[in-house]
Amino acid sequence: MPDLIPKLLIGGEFRAQTTLEPLRVINPCTEELLWTAPRGGAAEVEEALHHARAALKIWSKVHGWERAKVLRGIARAMEARKGALARALSHEIGRPIAQSEGEVLIAIEQFDWFAGEAERLFGETIPSRQGGRLATALEPVGIVAAFTAWNFPINLLARKIAPALAAGCPIICRPSEQTPLTSTLIAEACAEGGAPAGTVQMLFGPAETITPLLMAAEEVRKISLTGSTRVGQMLLAEAAKTVKRCSMELGGHAPVVICEDADVDNAAALCALFKFRNAGQVCIAPNRFYVHESLVERFGSGMVKAGEALVLGDSQDRATTMGPLTLASQRDRVEALSADTEASGARRLTGGRRPANHN
Template sequence: MSVDQPYALIGGAFRKKTQQESLPVIDPCTEEVLWLQPACGAAEVEEALEYARAALPAWSAVHGWERGKILRRIAREMEARRSAIARALSAEIGRPISQSEGEVNAAIEQFDWFAGEAERLFGETIRSRQGGRLIVTPEPVGIVAAFSAWNFPVNLPARKIAPALAAGCPVIVRPSEQVPLTTTLIAEACVSAGVPAGVLQVLTGRANDIVPHLMRAEEVRKISLTGSTPVGKMLLAQAAETVKRCSMELGGHSPVVVCADSDVEAAAVQCATFKFRNAGQVCIAPNRFYVEESVVGKFLEKMVAEARALKLGDSRDPDTTMGPLTLASGRNKVEGLIADAVQRGARIETGGGRPEDRNKGFFLEPTVLSNVPDDARIMIEEPFGPVAPVTTFRTLDDAIARANSTPYGLAAYAFTGSAAKAEKLSAGLRAGMVGINSFLIAHAETPFGGVDHSGMGREGGRQAIQDYQNIKLTNMTWA
């Protein structure tokens, strides 16, 4: 089928509508309706669960080698749809089209990686001290419910779908209602690759109409969420009712420590590039900048220049280097954080408001703040927007303590030319992932996830598939 609008996928069939009224998707660049999506509810959830229950025995019995072949076919089908997926992503969330294919490539790598993981589900045999053999066998945990956010609408579902399928689990995906077409294209690639009916299903629509029914279902044995910490806490409480296994990639508020012995200007270029990527709507975005006092002027000068060089515009324009925020509510929040910081003594070095040449769309200028006090809300709350608050430090111990001052622990970064400082920063920064002189911490072959209020479990790497498995021990002894 040729996909040009969002569909739900239930029992192997794509559905254009449900009995409920379809929901609009708003273009963040123009504030106009992009397309309508099916609104699933309790009836569709129950139907999807019925298909998943029926699919579980056969899919879990498929050898990992064969599941790996299907995952690799999904990767090739994704490659064939790369441009279409990138265009849908760009339209739905407002990311520049010139940057969108990169995410599709990262998602393709997830399917290729977990194809190999499916082939390596061997278990182990241990010789018993009492005689016989102790056999350790990985088994699929069961039906998985996957809830993904809108800011990376290709890679986030792929990180959940790929390990679930590799482990032998049927998976029901509920994407954010902002990105239904992007998810539909992923589902089309999976169906075309030969994923059996009921093994992958997609329920589009409002979270409140779908998620509670999946959370109450006893047969859903695992949930995987990418979302905010408050939502994660709520789902963890609900998961306790039926003792579901949980993977949670939640909020972050990543600090960056810039030492005077680093290449400060090069660090500033990297900081600007990754801060303003996707208009700052990245869970591992650098959010709080602690710069050694003696070099803060040099750092600010370069970062401001990089921010001013960005071309703000429509996401479908190939010359655009930063698009709008995806949601009006997101822009409103960021504007409030800027106002609070200024009220507390921060200085706007560049940006700070809505661009004068844009009267439509959720645009906000790339903004750099200096002299930001630690009690400003933006140093405490994740902004999820294109604002870089900069402050200074004198000692490394002070920088590490302030970097660790929030309850979040997803990612942290540092720039230094000293191996000894790099070791100290790596050990001292409380986070699931640390980048030293680099922001490149997300790879298909490495674990991705946080600690504390940033969640639990890992996506990516050999560790991720373990969250989709039960481990069975059999003591095989003969009389």
């Protein structure tokens, strides 16, 4: 994608570089450099906060029906970029291109849906038991800071940007530094769709640099995180210091239970679908299976059959049904977990190591 480069969005201005060393984005399929992205620091955070403060004064007073027009404009701008968005996502996280296209469509729906919500921001009139009426009105909470993971980089940003704009709140996003081009294309769609300068801003940079500065800012009144439970606990503690409102989408580890009377073949097929989706890099992916002893062999055979039917390969190849793990650190961790599990007495039915022809 030589004609597209990652850029920060600060106060309505796209920037391809800063004074700091750029971030390197590695292709998970080849482990070669894809592109570099501008790195934001303290100066960029302070500037973004300045523009967000100015935008709040204006955007918070815009009627919900007018906000809805902007949200639908963003949806249409994303539709015009859906091919580029899917390719960028597929390159940056290694997800097969056909599956990447599906995420773009879901994200577009988010903006259309929240446009409708912006038109329905009604207060309430409540009869008082002492006579008269009590009236409530909805007001924007203020500047929002959003932190997203790399595993669903389009949909996660859409699910934070769209409701913030619908509610009349400017939003400062710090997406994963693994997905800067994907995030840039979303920012471009927001600008083209009519989002005023300062209402949507995009900062790239290490979490340890950007996040503490946004968390310490008094004017940031709400945070939204999609990430690990550990990080969520840390941000909740920091948010308490300035009494920020929080929305947390954290990791899960709930088991799958296969009872004796289950349709075991269907259960195995569905469990494999959810387990292997996005190479297992999903916060709700099943990690533990409790199977009735009479069904263990049959369930295991079904999972093996589904796993061995996967076509591993480059994310841009439409024949590929599973790409690589996105980060080398995650690959090494999975290898260590697999080896430790076998050493502890587990029986491996298939796989368990890197395929020789995709190493």
